[in-house]
Amino acid sequence: MFSSFVCIAIDFIVDFIEEIMNYVTRRFLRCAMVVFSWFVVPYSRVTTLWVPRKRLPPMTNPLLEIRAVKLAHMIRTRQVTSEEVVQAYIERCKEVNPLVNAIVEDRFELALEEARQIDTDIAKGTRTVEEMERDTPLLGLPVTVKESIAVKGMINQGGRVFKQRRVAQYDAPCVVLVKKHGGIILLVSNTPELCMCWETYNNVSGQTRNPYDLTRTPGGSSGGEAALISCGASLIGLSSDIAGSARLPAMFTGIYGHKPTPYAISPKGHIPASNVEYWGDFFTIAPMTRYASDLPLLLKCVNDPNGRKLLLDKEVDISTIKFFYMNNDGPSGTTRRLSKDIKCTIDDVASYFNASKVKINGLKWALEISMSAMLRIKNVETIYYEGEDGEPRKHMGKETLKYFLGMSDSIFPSVLVGPLQQVMHWLPESRHRKLANIAENLKHQFQELLGTNGVFLYPTFPTTAHRHYQIYHKLVDTGYMMVFNTIGLPVTNCMVRLDRHKLPIGIQVVANPGQDHLALAVAQAIEAQFGGWVPPPSSERTNK
Numbered sequence: 001m002f003s004s005f006v007c008i009a010i011d012f013i014v015d016f017i018e019e020i021m022n023y024v025t026r027r028f029l030r031c032a033m034v035v036f037s038w039f040v041v042p043y044s045r046v047t048t049l050w051v052p053r054k055r056l057p058p059m060t061n062p063l064l065e066i067r068a069v070k071l072a073h074m075i076r077t078r079q080v081t082s083e084e085v086v087q088a089y090i091e092r093c094k095e096v097n098p099l100v101n102a103i104v105e106d107r108f109e110l111a112l113e114e115a116r117q118i119d120t121d122i123a124k125g126t127r128t129v130e131e132m133e134r135d136t137p138l139l140g141l142p143v144t145v146k147e148s149i150a151v152k153g154m155i156n157q158g159g160r161v162f163k164q165r166r167v168a169q170y171d172a173p174c175v176v177l178v179k180k181h182g183g184i185i186l187l188v189s190n191t192p193e194l195c196m197c198w199e200t201y202n203n204v205s206g207q208t209r210n211p212y213d214l215t216r217t218p219g220g221s222s223g224g225e226a227a228l229i230s231c232g233a234s235l236i237g238l239s240s241d242i243a244g245s246a247r248l249p250a251m252f253t254g255i256y257g258h259k260p261t262p263y264a265i266s267p268k269g270h271i272p273a274s275n276v277e278y279w280g281d282f283f284t285i286a287p288m289t290r291y292a293s294d295l296p297l298l299l300k301c302v303n304d305p306n307g308r309k310l311l312l313d314k315e316v317d318i319s320t321i322k323f324f325y326m327n328n329d330g331p332s333g334t335t336r337r338l339s340k341d342i343k344c345t346i347d348d349v350a351s352y353f354n355a356s357k358v359k360i361n362g363l364k365w366a367l368e369i370s371m372s373a374m375l376r377i378k379n380v381e382t383i384y385y386e387g388e389d390g391e392p393r394k395h396m397g398k399e400t401l402k403y404f405l406g407m408s409d410s411i412f413p414s415v416l417v418g419p420l421q422q423v424m425h426w427l428p429e430s431r432h433r434k435l436a437n438i439a440e441n442l443k444h445q446f447q448e449l450l451g452t453n454g455v456f457l458y459p460t461f462p463t464t465a466h467r468h469y470q471i472y473h474k475l476v477d478t479g480y481m482m483v484f485n486t487i488g489l490p491v492t493n494c495m496v497r498l499d500r501h502k503l504p505i506g507i508q509v510v511a512n513p514g515q516d517h518l519a520l521a522v523a524q525a526i527e528a529q530f531g532g533w534v535p536p537p538s539s540e541r542t543n544k
Contacts, residue, residue, distance in 0.1 A: 037473035048215040055538040068294040075140035082115035082140030102224040106187040139182030144237040158271035159193040159202030161409035172269020190224030211536035219249035244481025246286035247493040252465035254504030272381035292527040316521035323355035325457035341499035362442035370482035443487040456510040464503040
């Protein structure tokens with residue numbers, strides 16, 4: 001009896017000490033971010049002094065504002081040629097890329113040749129319109145791809161500096177499926193080095209800028225893809241997401257990015273990658289589109305035939321969906337408060353759907369469980385890990401010193417990832433087990449809450465797009481997104497409106513695994529009610 005009492009008392013004391021330590025750690029991180037901002041904010045303002053204070057040229061070709069679903073139908077029915085569509089997007093790319101710097105390498109001439117061949121085949125009439133829609137729903141549409149995803153014959157370095165240019169020797173499975181369904185690859189877009197930053201810049205192709213304000217970031221790591229889609233230089237594209245890499249850029253640029261259920265899309269053919277069997281639990285290829293109605297089209301085409309099947313053809317009655325939401329400030333104790341505009345946006349969307357407000361306590365562990373899980377994934381390619389390319393392993397201390405002396409070929413996040421991984425390995429295994437249990441319990445809590453007909457509305461990020469490099473004092477705020485990679489739930493970033501500074505506000509719509517169709521249907525309902533994509537300054541809207 002006495003021994004049982006002692007054990008209970010000891011457990012209580014241990015839990016109490018852990019709670020105190022967690023509180024202190026979170027407040028320390030919050031304070032560290034504040035102190036870091038004292039240096040980052042002035043630096044970001046100085047570096048943007050040389051950014052051109054220009055706006056994008058207006059979108060004058062009406063083809064650029066037609067949704068992919070409708071445009072594909074127009075091509076199939078010979079209302080417009082694929083060549084005309086591809087040419088329109090090529091011209092737009094040439095107009096805007098000098099300002100946003102989002103293209104790493106193009107294949108414009110090859111794309112035009114493929115478009116002409118498609119037009120010739122359609123003109124022959126060997127297949128009916130129905131057959132083309134069934135077998136090649138992307139027929140004749142230009143598709144852009146993040147440079148970290150392998151496109152045969154195109155540069156594929158993940159933003160890394162190499163002595164010799166690295167070219168993909170094969171198409172990633174998702175690219176194979178795009179081509180199989182009739183899509184035409186137009187270009188590969190910019191990404192930070194090894195996709196290890198929520199800001200898009202590297203020492204190969206430079207920094208990508210936000211179409212709404214060139215002094216601000218489009219986010220990362222899929223910032224190049226998002227910037228092109230947002231400013232009308234692309235319509236649909238393939239990005240990737242392991243910690244919000246598709247959702248943050250989609251929010252910052254006012255478009256739609258979907259992190260699907262794990263293994264719904266093959267994770268192969270991407271840099272970086274890992275050979276551990278659970279890599280796809282966290283990492284996924286992610287469709288990006290300017291219009292919500294185009295997400296199901298692209299996702300259905302790249303849904304891996306050997307992976308998790310999605311119910312994308314299932315009709316969804318929005319009135320039968322159960323809606324839940326949270327709009328609390330800084331659930332983890334480390335993140336900053338939601339901006340007034342973002343909090344009002346969450347409340348307005350929740351009110352429109354008559355959502356029930358919930359409090360999910362496990363979300364306060366979002367940052368901890370995500371860092372514990374992701375920074376301990378084995379054999380992920382970094383500048384310190386040799387990987388499959390045979391590049392020599394870099395020494396952590398030496399590379400860090402080289403960076404601060406201005407002699408490194410790598411960007412700060414790539415240099416920092418090694419020490420962060422080391423810190424995670426130094427923590428007691430008991431700590432990681434506890435965090436893993438919290439993550440598993442959180443996943444079960446969502447499964448019970450959402451079931452097969454529920455969605456959860458949640459902030460994507462607490463602020464709209466900030467100036468370049470300011471992500472470095474907002475790193476802890478990424479927990480809003482990372483947590484859903486950690487527990488394996490599908491999420492769609494949905495554009496809602498512009499804030500008082502005319503910058504896009506997006507929110508996350510979360511569903512249970514395999515219920516992607518619910519999140520996509522809600523995205524379309526939000527677009528219909530709140531308006532969706534708004535052209536960046538100087539752009540002109542035409543009839544869609």
